[in-house]
Amino acid sequence: MDLKKIQGLDSLMPMPTTGAKSPAGNVGGPSFRDTLDSLGSLQGPAKQSAASVAAKDGIKFSNHAIDRMRTRGITFSPEDISRLSEAVGKAAAKGSKDSLILMNDSALIVSVKNNTVVTVMDKNALKENVFTNIDSTIVM
16 A cells, blocks of 8 residues: 555545534534424425424434435325324334334334334335334334
8 A cells, every 4th residue: 555645634534514513512414403494494384383293292303214205205294293193102002112104105114212203205115115123013
């Protein structure tokens, strides 16, 4: 290996992007709340209300799930979020840890113990998929 070709560690590392600082003080991307708020502004008042209902009911959406919802054009009404929260509560009462929830032509993988939607798929992405690492399914 020719060490002369390596120009230094700084040239190999990406430059940090501007964004909200994490609690540790590191520069990172936008916060979860900022992402939900931006989804609300992209989707109109109904989406903003859904974000508020999600926060109130304790259901969280991972950044991956939010990205999938955005790219696949999936939205949930405040009523959907409330129904989702109830379904997760029922799954938790039965001892579930990870659940597949089928709702409104969408499939959601939810970490019940963390109260977090991990990913979201539309009916087109559901075809010929195999769901693993789930211990329950809820059909709504």
